[in-house]
Every structure is written in C-alpha cells, then in structure tokens.
Amino acid sequence: MCDQPENEPHEYASPPCFMHGLTPGYGAEPNRSDAWSDVARWRRAERKRLIDHRLLLKAEDRQARSAHIGGVLDLIIGKYSGRIVGTYWPFRGEPDLRNWAIRAIERGGRIALPVVIRKGWPLEYRMWAPGDPLERGIWNIPAPSRGPAVQPDIVIAPLVGFDEAQYRLGYGGGFFDRTLAAMPRKPLIVGVGYAQAKIATIYPQPHDIPMDVIVTD
Known part of the structure; x- marks a missing residue:
C-alpha cells in the first residue's frame, strides 16, 4: 500500500x-x-x-471555524492524558489548531508534528511543546528541529478536499498516505477541513487511505 x-x-x-x-x-x-x-x-x-x-476566508472567520473544529475534536478524542496526537502547523489557509494543541497539552496530552525527512519517504513525527525549537522545512512549514521519531495514537490530517467515502484530497505529494501505510500500528485517523471542501469523489486509488472520521466547521 x-x-x-x-x-x-x-x-x-x-x-x-x-x-x-x-x-x-x-x-x-x-x-x-x-x-x-x-x-x-x-x-x-x-x-x-x-x-x-x-484562502478567501477572512482571518476572523477562519479563527472561528478553527475553534469549532477544535471543540469537535475534544468530543471525539475524549481523554488526552498519556496519548500522542500527531497534528500539523497550518499552511495555506488550513484550520489553525495551534491553540487547541496547547490546550491538549494542558490536559495531559502530548503533541507531535510531522517532519519531511526526504521526498518519497514517510513523514516522521516528533514531539513538540510551546517553546521547543522549530526549523523551516518543505514549503517553509515549521517543524521540530530535533528529537526522536514517535508513533502517534491519533493523527490529525488536514484536508484540501474530501468525499462521501471519507477519502482525503491532499497536496499531491503522497506524504500522509505513505506515512499511514508505514506505521507499525494504526492510529485513529481524523481528517479536518472546511465543509466547503466536500466533493462527490476524489476517484480513490489503492494507495489512498480513508479517514476514520472527518471533522469540519
């Protein structure tokens, strides 16, 4: 896969x-x-x-939508204590879950961010907390500059688009599908995005991995 x-x-x-x-x-x-x-x-x-x-969404609108998504994530995830949540740093108008991630840490959760190691390879998740050093990676997205790779219990995957079958349209590099396929144990996979990103189908291929659940604004 x-x-x-x-x-x-x-x-x-x-x-x-x-x-x-x-x-x-x-x-x-x-x-x-x-x-x-x-x-x-x-x-x-x-x-x-x-x-x-x-990208046409106003900053305050995006902030409100992101807060709503964070509230739904709290309901889905429930207990954070002792669990590693792989999330992301927002890019090109994606829902901004950084405040939500900080609250998850305050509730005993652990946050990991993805790091691109090499084109064509799976992503590596590394632990992150406020104040930890970040470095600019692919597409100039900040990522943890050091630390061992960890296995998330939950993976939050940002969506460009999604369909009825809960398949995710990403940026075309294949990083998330490749990463999920390589994980030694399956995490809970949660796609997050805006409701306006729903389409009839992405025409899924065998390498496309569906989300377990999709959360929108």
Whole structure:
C-alpha cells in the first residue's frame, strides 16, 4: 500500500471505465497510465480550486471555524492524558489548531508534528511543546528541529478536499498516505477541513487511505 507522487501510474481500486465521468467518450478499456493521467490532472485542478476558495476566508472567520473544529475534536478524542496526537502547523489557509494543541497539552496530552525527512519517504513525527525549537522545512512549514521519531495514537490530517467515502484530497505529494501505510500500528485517523471542501469523489486509488472520521466547521 505504498503511496506515490501523482505523476506516476497506479493500479486501480475502481475499474478503468470510471474515467467516462472525467473524459466523455473515453474508451471502455483505456490505457491505465492515460487513465491515471486524467485523474491526476483533475485532482490538480480541483486542488487549486479548493485552496483558492479557502484562502478567501477572512482571518476572523477562519479563527472561528478553527475553534469549532477544535471543540469537535475534544468530543471525539475524549481523554488526552498519556496519548500522542500527531497534528500539523497550518499552511495555506488550513484550520489553525495551534491553540487547541496547547490546550491538549494542558490536559495531559502530548503533541507531535510531522517532519519531511526526504521526498518519497514517510513523514516522521516528533514531539513538540510551546517553546521547543522549530526549523523551516518543505514549503517553509515549521517543524521540530530535533528529537526522536514517535508513533502517534491519533493523527490529525488536514484536508484540501474530501468525499462521501471519507477519502482525503491532499497536496499531491503522497506524504500522509505513505506515512499511514508505514506505521507499525494504526492510529485513529481524523481528517479536518472546511465543509466547503466536500466533493462527490476524489476517484480513490489503492494507495489512498480513508479517514476514520472527518471533522469540519
């Protein structure tokens, strides 16, 4: 179940004929590489549309929506004490859960942030608390500059988009799917995003891993 970048062909979870929904007149037995190219091209366009849409949110609106998401996360997670929660540093208009993370630490939880080790590799989660040193990583996103890798009990995955089957549309690098597939034990996987990011389907492939639950504003 190895995740890969979106410019490489894959085998399919759905038969190739699903592509008629993307390309009118597509043959009954298309070349699989061509079919994946159509999915990847559609995902890139949809990703841009959804990110552009969320960047239009005003700062105070985003703050209120983020606070609501944090409240729902509290209900879903329940007890924080002794549990490691892998979350993220907000990027390009994502819900900002940093205040929520601090409250989780105050309630006995432990927070870990993802670190990109190398392109094509799984992410590494490292512990973080306010005041710990951070360094700029890929896309200039802050990440813990030191510390051993840890296994989260809960993974909070930011969404660019999501569908009815709880599949996540990310940024196209495959980092989250690759990371989840490589974990020695499965965490609770919680996707978070804005309700406006819901789409009919992401046209999931075998490397796409569905969320256990999705939380929106």
